[in-house]
Amino acid sequence: MKRTNQFVVRPRSEQDRELLHELLDASASLWNELTYERRQQYFNGESIWDTADYRKQYVGVLGSATAQQLIRKNKSAWNSFFSSKEKSEECSPPGYWGNEDDGRTLRTYVRNDQYTLEMGDRSRLEIPVGKELKEKYGLGHTERLRLEVAGDPKWDGKQGRLELYYDESSGQFRAFQPVTVVHSRLDSPLADETAALDIGANNIVACTTTTGKQYLYKGRDLFERFRETTREIARLQSKLREGRHSSNRIRHLYRRRTRRRDHAMDALARDLIERLYDEGVSTVYVGELTDVLETHWSVRTNAKTHNFWAFRTFIDRLACTAEEYGITVELRPEAWTSQTCPNCGSTTDTTRHQDTLICQCGFEGHADLSASETFLRRHETDVPRPMARPVRFEWGDHDWSEISHSRERPKEARTNRSIHGEEKVARVVVRHEPRPPT
Secondary structure (H helix, E strand, O other): OEEEEEEEEEOOOHHHHHHHHHHHHHHHHHHHHHHHHHHHHHHOOOOOOOOOOHHHHHHHHHOHHHHHHHHHHHHHHHHHHHHHHHHOOOOOOOOOOEEOOOEEOOEEEEOOOOOEEEOOOOOEEEEOOOHHHHHHHOOOOOOOEEEEEEOOOOOOOEEOOEEEEEEOOOOEEEEEEEEEOOOOOOOOOOOOEEEEEEEOOOEEEEEEEOOOOEEEEEOHHHHHHHHHHHHHHHHHHHOOOOOOOOOHHHHHHHHHHHHHHHHHHHHHHHHHHHHHHHOOEEEEEEEEOOOOOOOOOOHHHHHHHHHHOOHHHHHHHHHHHHHHOOOEEEEEEOOOHHHOOOOOOOOOOEEEEOOEEEEOOOOEEEHHHHHHHHHHHHHOOOOOOOOOOOEEEEEOOOOEEEOOOOOOOOOOOOOOOOOOOOOOOOOOOOOOOOOOOO
């Protein structure tokens, strides 16, 4: 089982900061040169694997092992591109890490046997640098760059390739350390309970379990904040001079928007899985989104589902978290669950208005929670009606907390009517070939 530790890296002096900055900048330069050559070969119909020997060009700054890792990472990115292209034409080849004029994305990769990480009272990270940098900054021939580390890594195991990058928004250097963990966190046998999830964007997750519990995670506020940042990005882009495609401020907003969304999704997956684990759930059914691209398209919903909401990424995150607790995540068909009455089973006598599903049989309830209940009944024969009012959660920048009217009945707690209907949409991909980096 693979997991990732994250921590902050702090240079011990201004000279160390300059050295580390130069090391990451050189890494970005290597990536850009190699990417540019391969993109030109790709668009000219040539083999992308016959390239210059960039390892020799950068070994003096980066060191042989680090230069090799960047070349391997670039090759892996191109292999992933070709694999994706076999399944869908809507994908673009690997891009650049910024450029010299607008600023490069400062990032590098260090082979697992080339760095030393020690945690404790004096946590530290040591990484190799090339001979030229050692001479420039007065390091000994065998000396490595020593950096302070702040954080509390959660995972112990066999360490993998270290990713080190500079976060402009916080002004900090950060590191990701993949580790291979032998055992999961499952410390007691699970009961044979099941849960079903209805995934959306207005309400990110609606969950029903065979224990009679229901959970609802609201996503409207998250999406509105996402849209605010998107509008600001568009405003700044409109003010760029001709020939410019981005700026430091725009890249900062893109990164902040992505981190804020991903943080909320990570926290949601963990909060939900921990609750299901406490309920004794061993299997989670998730609806597989099919046949929705042609039937639910609009400009707004396209922005919501494919910019803000990445279904596959969230499912991977959910499955990864569930693995820690011994819970299995299975994709199952969910067609018509949003139009099916959980009381009488009709799909023709129901009407959906925003978050409310109404049936002529007299049923009225939350549409997404009803869909998750119907979805669960489709795959489980012995499902009781929910025994308690659903628990609703909203995002508070740091965690998901139960909202004040969480346990009110659907008729008592009406949702925000500013966003209409269930929004599942098509993807629009526009590819712009950027100018070559300098």
